[in-house]
Amino acid sequence: MRARVLAALSVFSIMPLRPQGPAAVDVEGIPGQIEVRTVKDGSGTFIQLKPADRRHPMVFILQYAERAKFLPDWSGNGTLYLSKGLVAIVGQDGTRRMAKFPESPVPASLARFPFDRFEIVGIARYGESAPLSESQLLNLRTYGFGGPASRGADPPQAIQPHRN
Numbered sequence: 001m002r003a004r005v006l007a008a009l010s011v012f013s014i015m016p017l018r019p020q021g022p023a024a025v026d027v028e029g030i031p032g033q034i035e036v037r038t039v040k041d042g043s044g045t046f047i048q049l050k051p052a053d054r055r056h057p058m059v060f061i062l063q064y065a066e067r068a069k070f071l072p073d074w075s076g077n078g079t080l081y082l083s084k085g086l087v088a089i090v091g092q093d094g095t096r097r098m099a100k101f102p103e104s105p106v107p108a109s110l111a112r113f114p115f116d117r118f119e120i121v122g123i124a125r126y127g128e129s130a131p132l133s134e135s136q137l138l139n140l141r142t143y144g145f146g147g148p149a150s151r152g153a154d155p156p157q158a159i160q161p162h163r164n
Contacts, residue, residue: 032079
């Protein structure tokens with residue numbers, strides 16, 4: 001049992017783990033400059049967040065199922081919300097988009113907002129503990145986390161794959 005708990009903690013170490021009731025889901029909101037672009041090789045979506053609190057930029061790469069609709073390109077100021085299996089953007093211009101795993105619940109704090117919804121099968125997070133170099137950012141913009149040029153980049157801090 002202890003090994004299972006440790007394994008689960010390592011997989012979901014990207015999220016702050018706090019005691020939760022059955023319906024509770026942790027949500028982290030980070031305000032800042034947000035850029036959403038389709039990865040140049042068409043393999044997913046690149047999201048870069050430059051937090052307003054002057055932390056170094058963070059990058060998220062979203063993976064989609066075959067023939068899934070991608071988040072449209074967008075850039076602006078807003079808040080990026082993160083939860084287990086979910087990334088949501090609320091822009092100051094009124095943009096509201098949510099990408100989530102099909103089985104992931106929408107946290108109650110976000111459920112009241114109307115979002116354009118997109119289904120994803122994976123999230124990779126980069127740059128949370130150390131800044132990314134310009135070459136790493138270029139690799140992520142071009143190939144996402146699965147491309148040949150990403151071999152030189154640091155591995156993602158966590159990947160949340162969709163489980164069938």
